[in-house]
Amino acid sequence: MKRVNVGVIGFGTIGAGVVKILLKKRTLLKKRTGIDICLKKICDRDFSKDRGIGKVPQNLQEKDWRKVVNAPDIDIVVELVGGIGIAKDIVLSALKNNKIVVTANKALLSEYARDIFSIGTPETNLFFEAAICGAIPVVKDIQEALVANRIKSLYGIVNGTCNYILSKMFEDTLEFEVVLKQAQKLGYAEKQPGLDIDGIDSAHKLSLLSLLAFGKYVPPETIPTEGITNLELMDLLFADEMGYSIKLLAVGNDTKQGLDLRVHPALVPYEHMLSSVEGVFNALYLQTDEAGDMMFYGRGAGRFPTASAVVSDVVDAARVIVSPDVPSARQEIEFSPRLSEVSCRYYVRFTVVDRPGVLAKISGILGKNNISIASVQQTERAKAGSNTVPLILITHEAAEKKMKKAISEIARLDVVKKEPVVIRIVDL
Amino acid sequence: MKRVNVGVIGFGTIGAGVVKILLKKRTLLKKRTGIDICLKKICDRDFSKDRGIGKVPQNLQEKDWRKVVNAPDIDIVVELVGGIGIAKDIVLSALKNNKIVVTANKALLSEYARDIFSIGTPETNLFFEAAICGAIPVVKDIQEALVANRIKSLYGIVNGTCNYILSKMFEDTLEFEVVLKQAQKLGYAEKQPGLDIDGIDSAHKLSLLSLLAFGKYVPPETIPTEGITNLELMDLLFADEMGYSIKLLAVGNDTKQGLDLRVHPALVPYEHMLSSVEGVFNALYLQTDEAGDMMFYGRGAGRFPTASAVVSDVVDAARVIVSPDVPSARQEIEFSPRLSEVSCRYYVRFTVVDRPGVLAKISGILGKNNISIASVQQTERAKAGSNTVPLILITHEAAEKKMKKAISEIARLDVVKKEPVVIRIVDL
Numbered sequence: 001m002k003r004v005n006v007g008v009i010g011f012g013t014i015g016a017g018v019v020k021i022l023l024k025k026r027t028l029l030k031k032r033t034g035i036d037i038c039l040k041k042i043c044d045r046d047f048s049k050d051r052g053i054g055k056v057p058q059n060l061q062e063k064d065w066r067k068v069v070n071a072p073d074i075d076i077v078v079e080l081v082g083g084i085g086i087a088k089d090i091v092l093s094a095l096k097n098n099k100i101v102v103t104a105n106k107a108l109l110s111e112y113a114r115d116i117f118s119i120g121t122p123e124t125n126l127f128f129e130a131a132i133c134g135a136i137p138v139v140k141d142i143q144e145a146l147v148a149n150r151i152k153s154l155y156g157i158v159n160g161t162c163n164y165i166l167s168k169m170f171e172d173t174l175e176f177e178v179v180l181k182q183a184q185k186l187g188y189a190e191k192q193p194g195l196d197i198d199g200i201d202s203a204h205k206l207s208l209l210s211l212l213a214f215g216k217y218v219p220p221e222t223i224p225t226e227g228i229t230n231l232e233l234m235d236l237l238f239a240d241e242m243g244y245s246i247k248l249l250a251v252g253n254d255t256k257q258g259l260d261l262r263v264h265p266a267l268v269p270y271e272h273m274l275s276s277v278e279g280v281f282n283a284l285y286l287q288t289d290e291a292g293d294m295m296f297y298g299r300g301a302g303r304f305p306t307a308s309a310v311v312s313d314v315v316d317a318a319r320v321i322v323s324p325d326v327p328s329a330r331q332e333i334e335f336s337p338r339l340s341e342v343s344c345r346y347y348v349r350f351t352v353v354d355r356p357g358v359l360a361k362i363s364g365i366l367g368k369n370n371i372s373i374a375s376v377q378q379t380e381r382a383k384a385g386s387n388t389v390p391l392i393l394i395t396h397e398a399a400e401k402k403m404k405k406a407i408s409e410i411a412r413l414d415v416v417k418k419e420p421v422v423i424r425i426v427d428l
Numbered sequence: 429m430k431r432v433n434v435g436v437i438g439f440g441t442i443g444a445g446v447v448k449i450l451l452k453k454r455t456l457l458k459k460r461t462g463i464d465i466c467l468k469k470i471c472d473r474d475f476s477k478d479r480g481i482g483k484v485p486q487n488l489q490e491k492d493w494r495k496v497v498n499a500p501d502i503d504i505v506v507e508l509v510g511g512i513g514i515a516k517d518i519v520l521s522a523l524k525n526n527k528i529v530v531t532a533n534k535a536l537l538s539e540y541a542r543d544i545f546s547i548g549t550p551e552t553n554l555f556f557e558a559a560i561c562g563a564i565p566v567v568k569d570i571q572e573a574l575v576a577n578r579i580k581s582l583y584g585i586v587n588g589t590c591n592y593i594l595s596k597m598f599e600d601t602l603e604f605e606v607v608l609k610q611a612q613k614l615g616y617a618e619k620q621p622g623l624d625i626d627g628i629d630s631a632h633k634l635s636l637l638s639l640l641a642f643g644k645y646v647p648p649e650t651i652p653t654e655g656i657t658n659l660e661l662m663d664l665l666f667a668d669e670m671g672y673s674i675k676l677l678a679v680g681n682d683t684k685q686g687l688d689l690r691v692h693p694a695l696v697p698y699e700h701m702l703s704s705v706e707g708v709f710n711a712l713y714l715q716t717d718e719a720g721d722m723m724f725y726g727r728g729a730g731r732f733p734t735a736s737a738v739v740s741d742v743v744d745a746a747r748v749i750v751s752p753d754v755p756s757a758r759q760e761i762e763f764s765p766r767l768s769e770v771s772c773r774y775y776v777r778f779t780v781v782d783r784p785g786v787l788a789k790i791s792g793i794l795g796k797n798n799i800s801i802a803s804v805q806q807t808e809r810a811k812a813g814s815n816t817v818p819l820i821l822i823t824h825e826a827a828e829k830k831m832k833k834a835i836s837e838i839a840r841l842d843v844v845k846k847e848p849v850v851i852r853i854v855d856l
Contacts, residue, residue, distance in 0.1 A: 021576050021718060032575055129573070135719035137565075137573030145557070145565030147460055148449050148739035273725060276704045290449060291563035291736040294726035297701060298719060308719040311576035323751040 003036040004318040007068040009090055010080035011044035014104060014130070016051035017307030018078060022314070029311075035318045043068045069093045076317045078310060079103040084111055095119045095126065100317040104130035104306060110207035110220045122212070124320060127313035132205045133158055133282040135305035136298040137312070142212045142286075149288040151213040154252040155426065158205040160280035160300045161189045161196035162228050162248040166265075167278045170236040170245070176229065188280060198227035199248065199263040206250040210261055213286070214254045218261055226264040230421055235349060238377065238392050239267050239423075244347075245275040249426060253342075260342045266426040267347050343399040345374070345425040350391045350410065351418035358415045359391065365413075369406040371398040388417045394425070431464040432746040435496040437518055438508035439472035442532060442558070444479035445735030446506060450742070457739075463746045471496045497521045504745045506738060507531040512539055523547045523554065528745040530738055532558035538635035538648045550640070552748060555741035560633045561586055561710040563733035564726040565740070570640045570714075577716040579641040582680040583854065586633040588708035588728045589617045589624035590656050590676040594693075595706045598664045598673070604657065616708060626655035627676065627691040634678040638689055641714070642682045646689055654692040658849055663777060666805065666820050667695050667851075672775075673703040677854060681770075688770045694854040695775050771827040773802070773853040778819045778838065779846035786843045787819065793841075797834035799826040816845045822853070 006022065008015055022029075022039040029037050043062045062068055069077055069090060077094040079101060081087045087108050092115065094101045101120060103109065109116060109128055120126030122143060129139045133156070142151065157163050161183065168179045180197070183189035195201045200220070207220040228248050239246050244267035253260040268275040273295050277283040282300025287293055299305035352358045363373055377392040395403075407420055434450065436443055450457075450467040457465050471490045490496055497505055497518060505522040507529060509515045515536050520543065522529045529548060531537065537544060537556055548554030550571060557567045561584070570579065585591050589611065596607045608625070611617035623629045628648070635648040656676050667674050672695035681688040696703040701723050705711040710728025715721055727733035780786045791801055805820040823831075835848050 025576055028578075029575065135722065137569050140568065140573050141565050144744065145568050145740050146736070147457065147743045148453055148736050271706075273701070273704050276701050278699075288736070290732040290739075292727040292730070292733050294563065294724075296722075296724055298722035302720070304718040305720050308574070308576050308716070311718075312573050315575050316572065 002322045005040040006076045007041040007074040008078045009043040015080040017303035020053040102127045102313040106131040106204040110204040130309035134300040153287040155285040156250040199225040202263045224262045346395045347423045348393045349421040353415045354389045369402045372396045430750045433468040434504045435469040435502040436506045437471040443508040445731035448481040530555045530741040534559040534632040538632040558737035562728040581715040583713040584678040627653040630678045630691040652690045774823045775851045776821045777849040781843045782817045797830045800824045
């Protein structure tokens with residue numbers, strides 16, 4: 001039986017999960033694949049911390065990542081250090097040394113796509129299933145199962161932290177800040193939660209999804225990105241009354257006019273599958289030309305779900321190694337600018353002074369900007385001692401630029417007391 | 429560039445879809461895979477019928493399947509004849525001639541697993557993604573993405589016809605027979621619908637799923653199978669009031685006591701993702717040891733969704749051909765008997781005479797059989813001129829054998845006027 005040797009760099013939560021599976025399931029993997037996948041080295045600066053997987057044999061431990069990357073008998077380098085510092089050196093050095101690289105590092109891949117994808121090619125020497133949606137095989141399914149398809153649109157719930165917070169706010173009728181604190185205590189949110197709740201992590205993943213699904217690369221920092229920090233409980237409750245849940249979506253549309261990529265909270269109709277994705281779960285909804293609509297759902301984070309995806313990549317990499325004739329031609333990746341003009345329906349919540357004539361002023365500005373109103377809801381939910389009330393508008397389809405202009409004009413009215421909350425309605 | 433030659437046998441709905449994709453997307457597939465996948469022959473007895481994909485070049489047409497299976501320059505044989513007659517000869521002859529076989533034929537594979545899987549091996553020379561859940565990559569995801577996992581349980585909505593009928597009954601408040609006739613008119617149900625509505629097609633798929641997910645083969649005819657023909661609209665309405673939808677499920681549990689496989693209608697709680705699967709869509713929900721819970725959702729039938737899966741198999745087969753070093757060791761398939769004793773909660777609807785003392789009689793029999801009642805509902809829904817009313821019971825967890833015994837005893841009471849409707853509650 002052929003043997004393939006693996007070096008795992010980074011012995012944190014995910015790294016320890018991968019190590020545990022590779023050690024525990026070596027025989028099972030042999031039986032299932034016909035290849036002996038052998039864990040040769042585990043690299044970390046510190047092995048004293050208990051990783052909850054028992055003792056790691058001394059002879060597997062290595063403190064210098066360069067030794068792993070340069071070892072002639074290591075075939076596959078698994079990078080699980082994270083971040084965009086040393087991880088970049090590890091991935092690039094390993095690829096240059098003709099190792100196959102497996103990584104879960106979405107920040108690195110999406111921000112340094114030009115450097116990395118010029119020498120690393122999915123399905124050949126760079127595997128990153130765990131970088132997007134954890135255990136869910138979105139990379140494999142887009143590349144292999146949907147190989148005969150043009151993907152027209154994708155809608156992803158790709159950040160478990162945000163989805164947990166939004167689910168919990170609604171379920172327990174709690175405000176954002178309260179749930180965020182709970183989530184931090186439970187380990188579902190980082191102490192510095194910006195990467196998640198500001199939508200940046202979702203933009204990283206969307207950049208990679210665009211590359212896979214549309215063959216087009218858009219740097220994550222150029223993707224219009226909104227987080228969930230200005231959502232209030234009442235938005236979830238109003239949306240619920242109207243038959244919607246609110247989700248942080250990563251949206252991609254490959255249109256004739258160009259590529260439309262964006263990350264933002266969205267009202268998703270209850271009839272749609274995506275609105276049932278609760279808690280820390282992730283999902284990717286795809287619209288394709290041959291296969292029709294599809295959805296893939298599962299755990300987007302966590303030690304073993306993520307490690308499960310890493311190990312499936314290691315197995316695919318091992319198959320490439322034992323059969324080096326696999327053709328390496330891959331779809332060329334276009335580096336693509338994105339579409340600037342998109343339109344949709346909007347949910348807007350204004351906090352206004354409870355006085356006649358306010359609606360007339362607001363609707364006047366909207367009308368001037370060619371935005372027409374589909375419905376208005378003015379429910380008395382003002383707290384005692386306050387003279388403001390929420391005013392909810394649903395618009396008909398409106399262009400993004402016009403909407404932004406109208407909203408900033410309305411926000412300057414003296415009867416409008418807080419920054420308006422604007423949420424796109426995603427009509428699926 | 430390496431070229432791989434394909435022969436498609438069976439030029440019906442799916443066959444014509446595969447032919448169209450292979451011809452239209454040859455260049456795209458070249459770009460994506462680095463292999464030239466060349467359609468060499470299309471085989472059918474009759475090419476005069478318009479298949480809605482335009483003219484097929486004369487030189488591709490072949491009427492004798494043996495010529496395709498024996499052609500030295502054909503690498504991949506795609507069997508889309510269907511049924512278990514000639515299709516069996518085609519698949520076995522092609523495998524014996526060292527062709528790689530791609531098929532969508534669940535009846536053939538599940539009923540003749542012993543003959544076929546003794547020479548055909550998934551991932552090596554026998555591909556059948558399209559046989560289960562159409563476009564949804566359940567075979568690939570179980571075998572490859574979840575390679576590091578033990579699958580504990582699976583719950584599948586694997587028959588689009590049944591799911592369409594149940595969805596439509598509830599949505600339009602119509603009885604089974606009415607919706608079945610509509611579905612037949614729309615082409616969603618066959619004129620002889622037994623294979624679908626009696627659950628047989630689901631049992632075929634479950635037999636294959638068991639083989640993939642648990643590595644254990646159970647002949648489909650030994651899987652306890654119930655269809656949807658005795659469900660009435662009121663069952664869907666009662667279930668709805670209690671917070672459930674009713675779905676025809678294919679259930680598999682790999683327990684320490686043995687394998688539990690079954691096909692039957694089930695109450696699925698609204699909070700669960702599977703209850704959102706509507707219309708002709710299919711879904712497979714998996715519980716795994718490392719990756720946690722997952723669900724795959726999409727079109728389970730139809731020309732292009734099914735053809736999309738067939739073409740993805742053709743591409744995987746082509747990769748095996750151009751790199752013949754892919755290891756052929758696969759997990760051994762166990763031929764397995766199934767677990768006979770399972771228990772669950774039950775929904776039971778009795779049609780009883782509207783008279784005091786009826787509930788006492790029924791609950792007496794249940795109690796004698798150690799089945800305890802969780803709730804009772806006796807809503808007045810009897811039609812005018814009838815002296816019977818529906819009596820709905822929800823039981824606590826009860827063993828299947830005891831339940832059957834109790835129900836047959838109750839059915840013989842003179843106050844019970846119709847065969848009781850018994851539906852399992854699947855607590856996910």
